[in-house]
């Protein structure tokens with residue numbers, strides 16, 4: 001396996017290239033696994049308690065070995081950093097063409113430290129690297145910056161592909177995102193804030209190289225089989241047109257949306273809970289990465305005839321919103337028109353800001369208003385004006401979004417790190433406790449889906465390394481009651497049974513290991529969710545990994561690799577002082593009964609501690625402290641990590 | 655003979671052209687219901703609803719629930735008047 005890591009110190013302007021040794025792939029697989037290790041090593045020589053907005057933080061971009069090889073399994077690039085909004089491990093994935101173009105330009109990993117004295121962008125082309133002035137890009141949104149770079153760089157040796165921040169990142173908003181090719185968003189954790197703090201507006205790549213594969217014939221055979229499996233699955237045909245929007249009707253049926261700050265769990269607008277999106281707006285499907293056999297991306301163009309509200313957005317065109325864009329807009333904020341939902345998706349991409357934390361910050365405020373907890377004076381203190389805070393009012397939503405993106409008043413400043421920190425700062429400011437209206441899980445991260453009936457899903461919110469998150473331990477076995485998968489993983493059916501805590505923590509652990517593998521291969525999780533390979537990435541995808549890297553592992557060994565990757569993320573957080581008490585969720589999820597839907601009355605506290613204990617047991621971690629044990633780390637070949645933790649008092653006693 | 659209400663979402667509804675319909679079954683099982691639905695709507699529905707390899711309901715990207723919110727399997731019994739919902743099972747985004 002041949003791979004190159006580019007290191008850039010923006011303070012000194014030094015750039016250097018290292019070969020990533022084969023042994024690194026043996027230990028960390030690639031993609032997120034290698035990103036994590038690069039960050040771990042960095043913080044062995046730099047203060048891990050540094051200000052995430054300071055020059056000592058590191059920003060790593062990486063792409064796994066399957067990405068761009070023509071395997072057809074989709075591509076995700078990954079960014080990894082210490083999160084400025086949650087103060088813990090941070091990472092985020094996105095598709096698009098940027099990740100494979102980085103490989104075509106001669107690199108697989110980019111590690112950026114320091115801080116440039118003025119706005120710059122990083123330019124990579126066929127093995128060459130330049131740090132260029134970005135004064136002309138500063139102040140532009142991601143679409144404008146991407147367009148300007150495309151024009152500036154021309155089409156030789158290829159079209160330029162970019163990673164950019166928007167105004168949110170420039171203002172170092174904690175929940176700022178990074179956008180790939182102006183449309184695919186690395187939303188979570190505040191990567192855009194880290195780049196903004198380094199004065200790095202963009203990375204632009206052009207390349208004409210290729211990717212070396214250990215056994216091209218073997219990979220071709222795997223890829224053909226994969227294609228056949230995808231084509232045989234009729235459910236994928238529907239997914240091509242709807243993407244994750246296909247979940248809207250199903251979530252409405254079971255009561256899994258997140259309505260008005262999760263005071264409810266079903267959409268109210270007739271339009272947004274219907275399949276009208278497909279009928280009115282869908283123009284065509286497209287592939288986001290050119291190495292994907294599914295092509296779930298869609299495009300809309302608003303012509304103004306769709307609804308009264310659509311008239312405001314005539315001519316607007318962008319990617320079809322995904323489920324969570326819809327969940328945040330039609331759910332958290334109660335916007336009831338598809339044109340507004342679509343517009344919300346576009347604006348949050350243009351500003352480059354995480355729509356989960358943003359919507360929950362705004363919906364927190366709207367709930368205070370709904371409950372009569374905001375006086376005219378309170379609003380004056382927060383906004384410097386008499387701000388209307390009406391559910392479903394797009395003008396109010398945009399005004400508050402603008403405040404946060406530009407950190408332009410007390411509200412914008414308080415909530416720039418999301419709803420948890422915003423609510424805490426506001427409570428301290430007023431000397432009154434408003435925390436029960438803040439929706440969050442680990443690290444203060446929020447998420448716009450109903451969690452209370454789903455114990456694995458809820459556990460994921462409490463333990464995910466990057467803060468409350470749905471993409472580390474994906475709870476499909478339980479949410480879709482996949483008894484077949486429970487039998488496959490555990491030889492027992494309970495992981496699929498919503499009425500018992502049994503195997504729920506175990507399911508988080510097993511799926512986290514699988515997802516860590518997929519993220520390290522560099523593939524798109526939708527292929528796995530639609531199950532062409534039997535939901536066992538350690539077996540099916542493991543074969544493609546072997547053809548590409550020459551690293552032939554048994555499924556058991558690969559699952560241990562996945563577990564090793566998860567343990568390094570955990571160790572990072574343990575060094576930052578996280579313990580069992582940090583693996584938790586907000587008061588509403590913990591104690592307020594689920595109000596409606598198919599599973600009313602559920603609260604997290606019914607099963608929470610039992611599930612968490614089981615999770616720690618499956619991980620081999622200490623129940624009392626939540627810390628890792630020396631013996632389990634040794635069994636994963638992580639004695640070096642255990643030594644670091646032991647020296648800092650972050651290893652379980654005994 | 656029992657009567658079962660079948661309700662369809664997204665891709666299922668595209669194939670059936672209706673949101674819901676009733677089926678009269680000699681045998682009160684999910685298998686009998688699936689046989690009637692695939693018989694009525696042909697190969698596209700068969701490809702969506704059935705898993706050729708395992709000879710069970712296709713579980714990839716789909717979800718079938720009874721009115722109590724429990725997933726149904728081919729071998730499950732159905733009672734008179736039961737409703738079965740045919741949905742896509744996808745999350746995230």
Ligand code: SF4
Nearest residue numbers: 074288292295296524
């Ligand atoms: S399935 Fe969709 S998100 Fe995944 S790589 Fe393909 S087009 Fe992109």
